Amino acid sequence: MARILAIDYGMKRTGIAVTDALQIIASGLTTVNTNELLLFLKEYVAKEDVELFIVGEPKQMDNTASESEALIIPFLEKLQKQFPHIPMQRVDERFTSKMAFQTMIDSGLKKNQRKNKALVDEISATLILQSYLYSKH
Structure with missing residues (x-):
């Protein structure tokens, strides 16, 4: 089996998470500057x-697009133009940033570590990917 890669797209930074080859575990991979994202994906x-690419879909509380x-x-x-052979799916990403921040608190990260927005983006991508994996089972 191949990996599934999740993208938490942001204006400045984009969080990236991937599954293992068996598509069981979602793990944070990295955060990249958004202007370097396509190059990073090409290399990866x-x-x-x-x-499969999973891309977060930001929505408002009333379910309309953010x-x-x-x-x-x-x-x-x-x-899609760069990777026509890899399908893409969208996953609702509401609350992932709040959940990522709470995960950082729960895991005991110090306050200055929790200010690391890149880590929040990476954890958010992991949560988006976990959400997708749960929905498959």
């Missing part, structure tokens, strides 16, 4: 077999 896909969705659409088009 050249080294690892990826069968304002940041307008920034994600152009990225999705580039992603």
Whole structure:
């Protein structure tokens, strides 16, 4: 089996998480500057077999698209053009940043470590991926 890669797209930074090859465990991979995201993905896909991209879908509480969705659409088009052989699925990402921050607190990270926005983005991507994995089973 190939890995599933999740993307928590942001204006400045993008969190990335992946599954193991058996698609059982979701793990945070890294956070990259969004302007370097496609290059990072190109290099990663050249080294690892990826069968699916999961991209967070920001929504409002009333289920309508968030304002940041307008920034994600152009990225999705580039992603599809760059990797036409890898399908893409969207997963509701409401509350993932709050849950990521709570996860950092629960794991005992110090206050200055919790200010690391890159870590929040990576944990958010992991939560998006876990959500997808749970929905599959």
